Amino acid sequence: MARVWKFGSDIDTDQIVPGRYAPYMTSEAELGRYPFIEARPEFAREVRPGDLIVAGRNFGCGSSREYAPKALKIVGVGAIIAQSFARIFFRNALNLGIPLFEAPWTDEILDGEEATLDIDAAQLVTAHGTYALVPPPDFVREIWREGSLVGYYRKYGRFPGEGADRR
Amino acid sequence: MALKQTLAERILSHAAGRPVRPGDLVVVPVDMAMAVDSIAPSVISVLRQELGARVRDPRRVAIFIDHVAPAANVATADAQVAVRRFAAEEGIAQLYDVGRGVCHQVMIEERLIGPGQIVLGSDSHSTSYGAIGAFGTGMGASDVAMAWASGRTWLRVPETIRIRCHGGFGPGVGAKDLALHVARTLGADGARYAAVEYVGVDHLPLADRQTLACMSTEVGAKVGLIAPSGEVAASWPVPEWLSSDSDALCQREVEVDLGSLPPLVAVPPSVDTVVEAAGLADVRVDVVFLGTCTNGRLEDLRAAARILRGRTLARGVRMIVVPASSRVLAAAVADGTLATLLEAGATVGTPGCGPCIGRHLGVLGAGEVCLSTGNRNFRGRMGSPEARIYLASPEVAAASAVTGRITDPRALAF
Known part of the structure; x- marks a missing residue:
């Protein structure tokens, strides 16, 4: 069981990690202390590995900063389920191996409730229902399996889906 | 009959070496990947520490010191020292230092890129390169580091939202007003994951096209494209395959009468x-x-x-x-x-x-x-x-x- 951390729409990268907490202003080792440090200060203190972020539309809008999803990965966020994601955040989080799902029903999920994410069955189960998720394409599953896009490339010397004979 | 394609679909089909459709995932060669002073330290860290790699082809890399230039404090000055050292170690000649200008302007002024190319940048306004018909898009540190190491990137072929313009601007009105009108019409996430393609703007100079392409990221777009014509076609070699079918299927079309736009x-x-x-x-x-x-x-x-x-x-x-x-x-x-x-x-x-x-x-x-x-x-x-x-x-x-x-x-x- 994991805890749901519920957020609204248009959560921008400055709310996830404000620019002045960027690794080049502080240090990479401190990044896990900063997710939502101003927008929701209890998050970094109380989040447990495997916890879920459930949000509205356009999650992660704004800058290209990869340290925003990286901070969420460091604290062990198990998945982010939102009605939609901003595209650069979506790429960055996907590349870092954080499971992402787009789902229309996120308004029905409550902040603080317990939920079980079953990635293989592509569903989220809570006390009041079972919610279907769209299974990701193989490309994405392969990145998840190796932990990140960089991890995948380091192991295979190619991108997922590229011919194994490449290079 | 030839396949009707939007500009985004045509560029990615050429890069992938096969006809592609919106929603396809493709891995394509990257012609140029740039990073700016504030993100380059993260790119360098992923490249060296996580990938254990070096730059594959320094001619396809550009670095700009423009976001905090001149340095505002010791932390940014130290970061810039490290970036300059990295460029020297990797043989990257295309380092544009304090005072040369904003990355997106200099990339075009220095002709580091051309029509039909795939161009990545560590800055979200890398959509600007669509002004010359290049597939320019913003990405994070891992993506840029992967492009520097491998020469390639992955892309989901975007649907296209076409902005079909008619007529010309009235006095005191210009490209920025058109971009803001498009933002009002589509909304700040109205072009999420999509390509925005402007048509009917052949009369606009390069500067106006840069404004339109740049602002495309503010509606969530992956790219903001304008087919080369006029001043752009006269200044750059345009590959013969690089054209767009203005009647290709698209996700949405918005019509704008430029003459009716106010400031x-x-x-x-x-x-x-x-x-x-x-x-x-x-x-x-x-x-x-x-x-x-x-x-x-x-x-x-x-x-x-x-x-x-x-x-x-x-x-x-x-x-x-x-x-x-x-x-x-x-x-x-x-x-x-x-x-x-x-x-x-x-x-x-x-x-x-x-x-x-x-x-x-x-x-x-x-x-x-x-x-x-x-x-x-x-x-x-x-x-x-x-x-x-x-x-x-x-x-x-x-x-x-x-x-x-x-x-x-x-x-x-x-």
């Missing part, structure tokens, strides 16, 4: 809350900022100078001009544009990003109101969260500097 302003804190400049006459302005990758070119400085000639800034108004590049600055000196701006009471900063990102060269304090020709008016973008940022064209900026209130430039003779 527009985006009201804080969102780019898609857009109203007519004439309706904001009661908004007092403290700072006018003319510059950025969106509107810091010679044409923009000239447009402001036409209004400021023989006039002076309103009492209590500061005007900061930051040319998009050293070439823009030199040209504005040579043709007298800069003298006109200085005589009106404006001041000039080092070519680069200027105060747009709120780190240096004119950070805003609590309660201040800025009329900016930039691209973002999020709360806290230019400094204090209690400051307010209105976004508009160079013409609206100049007219507002003269009156001290947000002003429709058509109300002043020029």
Whole structure:
């Protein structure tokens, strides 16, 4: 069981990690202390590995900063389920191996409730229902399996889906 | 009959070596991947520590020191020292240092990229390269590091939203007003994951195309494309395969009569809350900022100078001009544009990003109101969260500097 951390729409990268907490202003080792440090200060203190972020539309809008999803990965966020994601955040989080799902029903999920994410069955189960998720394409599953896009490339010397004979 | 394709589909089909459709995932060669001073340290860390790799082809890498340039404190100065050392170690000749200008302007001025190419940047406004028909898109540190190491990237082929323009702009109205009209029409996430393609803009100069392509990221778009024609086709070799079918299937089409657009302003804190400049006459302005990758070119400085000639800034108004590049600055000196701006009471900063990102060269304090020709008016973008940022064209900026209130430039003779 994991805890749901519920957020609204248009959560921008400055709310996830404000620019002045960027690794080049502080240090990479401190990044896990900063997710939502101003927008929701209890998050970094109380989040447990495997916890879920459930949000509205356009999650992660704004800058290209990869340290925003990286901070969420460091604290062990198990998945982010939102009605939609901003595209650069979506790429960055996907590349870092954080499971992402787009789902229309996120308004029905409550902040603080317990939920079980079953990635293989592509569903989220809570006390009041079972919610279907769209299974990701193989490309994405392969990145998840190796932990990140960089991890995948380091192991295979190619991108997922590229011919194994490449290079 | 040949397959009808949008510009995005045609470029990615060529890069992938097979016909592609929206939704396909492709891995394609990258012609150029650039990073800026604030993100380059993260890219270098992923490349060296996580990938254990080096730059595969330094000719396909460019680095710009433009976001905090000159350095504002010891931390940014140290980071820039490390970036310069990295470029030397990797044999990267294309390092553009303090004062050369905003990455997106210099990439095009230096002709580091061309029509039909795939171009990545560590900055979200890398959509700007669509101005010359290049598939330019912003990415994070891992993606740029992967491109530096492998020469490739992965992309999901985007659906296209077509902006079909008719006619020409009226006096005092230009590309920024069109971009703000599109933001109002689509909304700030209205083109998420999609390509925005402008058609009917063959008469527009390169500078206007750069403004439109740059602002495409503000509606969530992956790319903002304009097929090469006019000034662009005359200046760059255009591959024979590079064309767009203006009747190809697209996700959405928006029609715009350019002649009916008035001067527009985006009201804080969102780019898609857009109203007519004439309706904001009661908004007092403290700072006018003319510059950025969106509107810091010679044409923009000239447009402001036409209004400021023989006039002076309103009492209590500061005007900061930051040319998009050293070439823009030199040209504005040579043709007298800069003298006109200085005589009106404006001041000039080092070519680069200027105060747009709120780190240096004119950070805003609590309660201040800025009329900016930039691209973002999020709360806290230019400094204090209690400051307010209105976004508009160079013409609206100049007219507002003269009156001290947000002003429709058509109300002043020029």
